[in-house]
Every structure is written in structure tokens, then in C-alpha cells.
Amino acid sequence: MTIRTVDLQVMLPRVSEVSRVQHVQQHDHENRQQEFVHQLVQQGIREQTTVQRSPRGEEARVRERQEREGEQKKRQPGAGNERERENKEQQKAVDLGPLGHTIDLRA
Numbered sequence: 001m002t003i004r005t006v007d008l009q010v011m012l013p014r015v016s017e018v019s020r021v022q023h024v025q026q027h028d029h030e031n032r033q034q035e036f037v038h039q040l041v042q043q044g045i046r047e048q049t050t051v052q053r054s055p056r057g058e059e060a061r062v063r064e065r066q067e068r069e070g071e072q073k074k075r076q077p078g079a080g081n082e083r084e085r086e087n088k089e090q091q092k093a094v095d096l097g098p099l100g101h102t103i104d105l106r107a
Contacts, residue, residue: 003011
């Protein structure tokens with residue numbers, strides 16, 4: 001296929017124009033990708049730094065449930081005994097020293 005000189009004179013300026021357009025399109029695509037990545041990073045940082053809060057209604061329900069459970073524990077007989085037993089067990093653990101240094105032969 002041969003190119004005539006008149007056609008060549010028209011084509012040469014357009015070659016540089018096409019090259020410039022392709023270059024701009026390629027960089028535009030890269031810039032959009034970088035912007036998208038930057039937005040994702042910013043969103044991740046924002047989500048890590050913000051505290052997730054529960055709705056006020058849910059907070060009230062949780063507080064009410066905790067209060068009811070506390071009242072029920074106070075009403076139950078033996079609830080104080082359970083605390084005393086736990087305190088005694090903790091005191092025994094402190095008196096025995098660090099674990100692994102004594103052997104209980106009474107068992």
C-alpha cells in the first residue's frame with residue numbers, strides 16, 4: 001500500500017495529535033485509579049478512628065437489663081455466699097504462692 005505525498009502531509013500532524021490524545025487518556029486512567037485508592041485509604045483510616053456507637057434506645061435497654069440482673073442477684077439467697085467463696089478461693093491461691101511450685105496430695 002502506497003501513501004501519496006498529499007496524504008502524508010495530512011497524516012503527519014495527526015500522528016502527533018493521536019499520540020498526545022492517547023497519552024492523555026492513559027494518564028487520566030492512572031490518575032483516576034490513584035484517586036480511588038486514596039479515597040479507599042482515607043475511608044479505612046476514618047473507619048478505624050471513629051468509635052462505633054450504639055443507638056440511644058439500645059443503650060437504655062442494655063442498662064435496664066444490667067439493673068434487673070443486679071436486682072435479681074441481690075434477691076437470690078446465697079448470692080453473698082458465692083462472693084465469699086470466691087474471695088476465699090482467691091485468698092487460698094495467694095497463700096499458696098505461684099502455681100506449679102506445690103503439689104496437692106489430699107485429692
